[in-house]
Amino acid sequence: MAAFPTAEACDSNAELIAIGDLRALHPIFNIYGQRRCFSGPIVTLKVFEDNVLVRNQLETKGEGQVLVIDGGGSKRCALVGGNLGQLAQNNGWAGIVVNGCVRDVDEINDCDVGVRALGSNPLKSSKKGHGEKNVPVYMGGTLIRDGEWLYADSDGILISKTELSV
Numbered sequence: 627m628a629a630f631p632t633a634e635a636c637d638s639n640a641e642l643i644a645i646g647d648l649r650a651l652h653p654i655f656n657i658y659g660q661r662r663c664f665s666g667p668i669v670t671l672k673v674f675e676d677n678v679l680v681r682n683q684l685e686t687k688g689e690g691q692v693l694v695i696d697g698g699g700s701k702r703c704a705l706v707g708g709n710l711g712q713l714a715q716n717n718g719w720a721g722i723v724v725n726g727c728v729r730d731v732d733e734i735n736d737c738d739v740g741v742r743a744l745g746s747n748p749l750k751s752s753k754k755g756h757g758e759k760n761v762p763v764y765m766g767g768t769l770i771r772d773g774e775w776l777y778a779d780s781d782g783i784l785i786s787k788t789e790l791s792v
């Protein structure tokens with residue numbers, strides 16, 4: 627669960643919004659997974675139509691972190707499917723936000739993890755292992771840095787430079 631509603635976080639942190647330390651992603655993401663509300667420190671990945679690094683990352687302990695995957699906005703294949711959703715759940719990731727697509731939507735929706743993505747596509751991605759980890763990514767209209775905090779609920783997704791307090 628997010629610690630508090632994103633709308634409330636915006637209303638009570640106007641100064642952080644003014645200086646750009648708290649940003650809302652554009653409302654381009656669909657909601658999947660059991661957790662509609664989730665939050666945590668961000669781990670970033672930058673890939674393109676290749677999900678080897680995504681699997682590698684989700685195989686590690688999530689410890690309540692959120693995996694932010696910049697897939698370049700490609701809708702030509704899926705970067706996360708049911709197996710990876712299960713892996714994320716079992717390894718304690720709070721959520722996954724994909725600037726790209728998912729597949730196995732019914733399976734992902736059964737997983738106890740929050741997932742946001744542009745849409746779904748039944749095609750799998752390539753498996754070459756190309757991409758970068760822990761780099762700044764630009765998606766949803768904002769620059770997102772590894773180690774920043776993400777807060778998601780039914781209203782949308784916030785990125786904060788630091789952990790927000792109530």
Ligand SMILES: O=C([O-])CC(=O)C(=O)O
Pocket residue numbers: 677704705706707708709710711729730750751
């Ligand atoms: O391995 C993939 O390409 C993604 C997938 O289908 C899954 O996670 O089940």
